[in-house]
Amino acid sequence: MGSFGKLATRALETEVPVMVKLQELIRGAKNAISMAQGVVYWQPPKKALEKVKELVWEPSISKYGADEGMPQLREALTKKLHEENKLYNSSVMVTAGANQAFVNIVLTLCDPGDSVVMFAPYYFNSYMSFQMTGITDIIVGPSDPKKLYPDADWLEKILSETKPPPKLVNVVNPGNPSGTYIPEPLLKVSLSLSLSLHTNTQTCKNSLLCVNLPIDAGSWLVVDNTYEYFMYDGLKHSCVEGNHIVNIFSFSKAYGMMGWRVGYIAYPTDVEGFSDQLLKIQDNIPICASIISQHLALHSLEVGPEWVTNQVKDLVKNREIVLDALSPLGEDAVRGGEGAIYLWARLPTKYHDDDYAVVRWLAHKHGVVVVPGSASGCPGHLRISYGGLIEDDCKTAGGRLKKGLEELVKDGMVQ
Numbered sequence: 001m002g003s004f005g006k007l008a009t010r011a012l013e014t015e016v017p018v019m020v021k022l023q024e025l026i027r028g029a030k031n032a033i034s035m036a037q038g039v040v041y042w043q044p045p046k047k048a049l050e051k052v053k054e055l056v057w058e059p060s061i062s063k064y065g066a067d068e069g070m071p072q073l074r075e076a077l078t079k080k081l082h083e084e085n086k087l088y089n090s091s092v093m094v095t096a097g098a099n100q101a102f103v104n105i106v107l108t109l110c111d112p113g114d115s116v117v118m119f120a121p122y123y124f125n126s127y128m129s130f131q132m133t134g135i136t137d138i139i140v141g142p143s144d145p146k147k148l149y150p151d152a153d154w155l156e157k158i159l160s161e162t163k164p165p166p167k168l169v170n171v172v173n174p175g176n177p178s179g180t181y182i183p184e185p186l187l188k189v190s191l192s193l194s195l196s197l198h199t200n201t202q203t204c205k206n207s208l209l210c211v212n213l214p215i216d217a218g219s220w221l222v223v224d225n226t227y228e229y230f231m232y233d234g235l236k237h238s239c240v241e242g243n244h245i246v247n248i249f250s251f252s253k254a255y256g257m258m259g260w261r262v263g264y265i266a267y268p269t270d271v272e273g274f275s276d277q278l279l280k281i282q283d284n285i286p287i288c289a290s291i292i293s294q295h296l297a298l299h300s301l302e303v304g305p306e307w308v309t310n311q312v313k314d315l316v317k318n319r320e321i322v323l324d325a326l327s328p329l330g331e332d333a334v335r336g337g338e339g340a341i342y343l344w345a346r347l348p349t350k351y352h353d354d355d356y357a358v359v360r361w362l363a364h365k366h367g368v369v370v371v372p373g374s375a376s377g378c379p380g381h382l383r384i385s386y387g388g389l390i391e392d393d394c395k396t397a398g399g400r401l402k403k404g405l406e407e408l409v410k411d412g413m414v415q
């Protein structure tokens, strides 16, 4: 009954969410452990939860709040952006998570028919956000084969040769699905610096923002900093700011607030009309982020970033467990992992056409679920998420994954 013809092409042509497919797989594979979804195992800070518990009877909690976010929270976030991210000229809008922030930004900046740029392997939800908002010209660029850094030379060529130039360039730092960190020299160049450095190709080499972003043509760089605190081995996250740059952040992973749905946008204060247009989009999607969730976000911020880094530091052990689990694929098969909660691994060539088959086989035969690389535009790879399991469970899951991959390499997908 019914006809697809009655549904929007926009929706029909949007990918099926990989996590929805995998949740079905998890339900169907008895006792499988998930290393699929990008989650953390901790809850929000206890102190913050206790404070929020007391708030439920407060009438303002049940009302709508300001579209752009609670003033106290925005004030605290502006301070955080100054002190931690060195963003001094950005305004804040609080959203129902970073995914909604990204949709807001796409709707504010792009029109159907515009072209946009991403780098493979890309974050599947951002790709879908483009598709579902009618942006069909998604140009997917290459990453450095070893480090998975976005290819700046390719970007420069695309920006200068595509007419009209792409409207938006999207990067995730550190990356999902790879965990790759785009290092400071490649990213941390302010707008003015990038313009002045542009004449100096020597210094400029490999700097993503040094490519000639055609600012006059209205190209935007949108950086997703969801994993800003998830940095390992002494690396430090940094942000860039400018009148063609938007930064997106999330409370989900850092403060264990996935289900509370709070994220935020830092957009350039000086760009005329930005906040007015952004507000129209916000008013028609969530109106405002959940008020009680915003209170939890505020109290979590009061607990401070040290709380987060303290949680994150233990994930290094999980990363080691997963690295060992991936060893049957060979040392050269594994990439990324400097940050975020992911490792990225290449499967043997004969499985490059059907990484979903490998994922299904691992789930049913070996009881562990991971994400196929084809969901991120790179068939023949796997994304392994290690943030959602405490160390003991990670050891169990890692053991299953290692056994499965040993078998895959030696005997193939024996049922």
Ligand SMILES: Cc1ncc(COP(=O)(O)O)c(C=O)c1O
Binding pocket: 038, 096, 097, 098, 099, 100, 123, 172, 175, 176, 224, 226, 249, 250, 251, 252, 258, 261, 262, 263
């Ligand atoms: C890069 C990236 N951006 C955004 C999100 C979504 O975050 P939120 O829960 O804040 O919507 C995720 C979640 O996995 C992510 O990995």
